[in-house]
Amino acid sequence: MRVLFTIQYLGTRYAGWQTQSNATGVQQVIEIALSTLCKQPMRIEGAGRTDSGVHARGQRAHADLPIQIRPRGLLLGLNDLLPADIRIVDVVPVADPFHARFDASSKTYVYQIWNDSVAEVFHALTYAHVASRLEMGRMRDAAKALVGRHDFKSFTVAEPEVSSTTRTIKSVSVESEGRKVWIRVTADGFLRHMVRRIAGSLIEIGRGKLPTDAMRDALEPTFAPARWTAPAHGLVLENVEYDASHRPGPPESADDKMTAEA
Amino acid sequence: MRVLFTIQYLGTRYAGWQTQSNATGVQQVIEIALSTLCKQPMRIEGAGRTDSGVHARGQRAHADLPIQIRPRGLLLGLNDLLPADIRIVDVVPVADPFHARFDASSKTYVYQIWNDSVAEVFHALTYAHVASRLEMGRMRDAAKALVGRHDFKSFTVAEPEVSSTTRTIKSVSVESEGRKVWIRVTADGFLRHMVRRIAGSLIEIGRGKLPTDAMRDALEPTFAPARWTAPAHGLVLENVEYDASHRPGPPESADDKMTAEA
Numbered sequence: 231m232r233v234l235f236t237i238q239y240l241g242t243r244y245a246g247w248q249t250q251s252n253a254t255g256v257q258q259v260i261e262i263a264l265s266t267l268c269k270q271p272m273r274i275e276g277a278g279r280t281d282s283g284v285h286a287r288g289q290r291a292h293a294d295l296p297i298q299i300r301p302r303g304l305l306l307g308l309n310d311l312l313p314a315d316i317r318i319v320d321v322v323p324v325a326d327p328f329h330a331r332f333d334a335s336s337k338t339y340v341y342q343i344w345n346d347s348v349a350e351v352f353h354a355l356t357y358a359h360v361a362s363r364l365e366m367g368r369m370r371d372a373a374k375a376l377v378g379r380h381d382f383k384s385f386t387v388a389e390p391e392v393s394s395t396t397r398t399i400k401s402v403s404v405e406s407e408g409r410k411v412w413i414r415v416t417a418d419g420f421l422r423h424m425v426r427r428i429a430g431s432l433i434e435i436g437r438g439k440l441p442t443d444a445m446r447d448a449l450e451p452t453f454a455p456a457r458w459t460a461p462a463h464g465l466v467l468e469n470v471e472y473d474a475s476h477r478p479g480p481p482e483s484a485d486d487k488m489t490a491e492a
Numbered sequence: 493m494r495v496l497f498t499i500q501y502l503g504t505r506y507a508g509w510q511t512q513s514n515a516t517g518v519q520q521v522i523e524i525a526l527s528t529l530c531k532q533p534m535r536i537e538g539a540g541r542t543d544s545g546v547h548a549r550g551q552r553a554h555a556d557l558p559i560q561i562r563p564r565g566l567l568l569g570l571n572d573l574l575p576a577d578i579r580i581v582d583v584v585p586v587a588d589p590f591h592a593r594f595d596a597s598s599k600t601y602v603y604q605i606w607n608d609s610v611a612e613v614f615h616a617l618t619y620a621h622v623a624s625r626l627e628m629g630r631m632r633d634a635a636k637a638l639v640g641r642h643d644f645k646s647f648t649v650a651e652p653e654v655s656s657t658t659r660t661i662k663s664v665s666v667e668s669e670g671r672k673v674w675i676r677v678t679a680d681g682f683l684r685h686m687v688r689r690i691a692g693s694l695i696e697i698g699r700g701k702l703p704t705d706a707m708r709d710a711l712e713p714t715f716a717p718a719r720w721t722a723p724a725h726g727l728v729l730e731n732v733e734y735d736a737s738h739r740p741g742p743p744e745s746a747d748d749k750m751t752a753e754a
Binding site for chain 1: 501502547549567568571576577578580581609610611612613614616617618
């Protein structure tokens with residue numbers, strides 16, 4: 231019985247999704263809870279890795295259960311065993327060939343900024359503090375250049391196992407409410423540090439330290455790597471999208487509720 | 493030069509406002525930063541103590557500075573030295589006889605509840621999780637009995653140094669938005685655990701485990717202590733109010749902004 235989990239976590243305490251030599255990953259913590267519940271060693275397959283300190287509101291992972299268990303009971307049982315900074319928010323049965331990572335059509339990340347001279351303690355773990363005033367108009371203008379199929383070489387760190395640095399960004403938005411600013415990016419895939427470098431450059435543009443066309447220039451393959459990498463703790467994996475043909479049930483409504491509340 | 497600070501903190505890591513034998517208090521952390529800035533040992537006088545794990549959005553404290561320094565410079569200088577979970581959000585000069593504690597006319601606490609079958613990681617540090625559905629109408633009806641001058645003996649723990657357990661509650665409200673529920677209490681003073689016991693009883697009433705008139709009964713002096721103490725991490729000291737004659741400048745607008753955003 232294959233199931234797909236929708237997972238929230240506060241990344242502050244973790245090495246990221248995957249366990250590193252010196253720290254525990256979120257994946258391992260969930261695997262331990264699932265193994266306890268299933269009374270045998272269990273693995274889960276995530277839709278993608280998140281780096282150390284990065285959070286998730288809608289990470290996905292699938293698992294093959296050796297037992298028949300109702301999704302609702304599995305959700306409550308796992309949450310009983312998990313620490314408070316990891317929550318299973320949805321469990322749906324999926325057909326056996328469904329794969330959390332390979333069947334994902336896109337992912338959405340949001341980069342969260344607290345834009346005020348003084349930071350705010352209740353958002354300090356999940357919002358990056360930017361004291362200089364950000365001009366939304368400049369950031370929105372610059373962000374337009376990112377949409378489409380581009381070589382994002384200058385927005386990543388060299389990784390030998392990644393064969394291509396070309397990705398397609400489906401949408402970018404820059405929104406604000408009070409002192410909160412959100413940079414939301416949906417793409418068919420993301421390179422390491424890609425959203426944090428996009429956010430870092432947009433922040434420099436918003437502060438007026440870079441011209442608005444700096445983003446278009448940075449997409450030229452000859453351009454030097456973008457130097458501004460926004461800190462990990464402002465980044466949230468918001469959602470993993472699947473095509474209708476692969477859609478594993480009705481998680482959209484749950485996601486909408488989640489997003490509206492967060 | 494006497495100044496009044498408005499202070500925010502996430503209480504998770506602290507022994508409370510005051511330092512305990514085994515853990516650091518928020519007061520001490522601010523005193524160390526202020527001493528560094530003033531180049532001599534400094535003390536601050538808080539408007540009131542908060543318990544271990546309790547947060548503040550509008551704690552107040554005054555200090556006598558040995559140097560002339562502009563409030564804005566002091567605010568930015570202190571925030572540079574303070575950890576991210578403590579922020580000075582306002583500094584105003586006050587007349588010498590002004591006292592953060594003795595001149596306070598009332599305080600407002602808010603008890604924060606996340607009311608859903610599954611808790612939410614991004615609010616787990618500052619909202620108490622209640623899985624059973626809470627009926628707002630029942631809680632509001634019960635809360636009415638609290639307003640006015642009462643002996644709150646059954647809502648506190650015995651403390652030899654407290655001579656009277658009579659306090660005046662000026663207002664109580666129970667509000668909700670989505671899955672968030674806020675119990676807000678303004679009183680001329682609070683006994684130890686008073687808001688947490690009020691919240692604990694209101695939760696039992698909201699779940700239908702206690703009748704709505706249980707709150708009125710609990711105010712009878714012969715009543716046994718209220719047994720339900722809601723956990724510390726849902727409690728926030730929202731504001732300390734001062735009479736117009738003692739009002740130390742314009743912190744109200746800052747507080748409003750804070751409250752609207754939080």
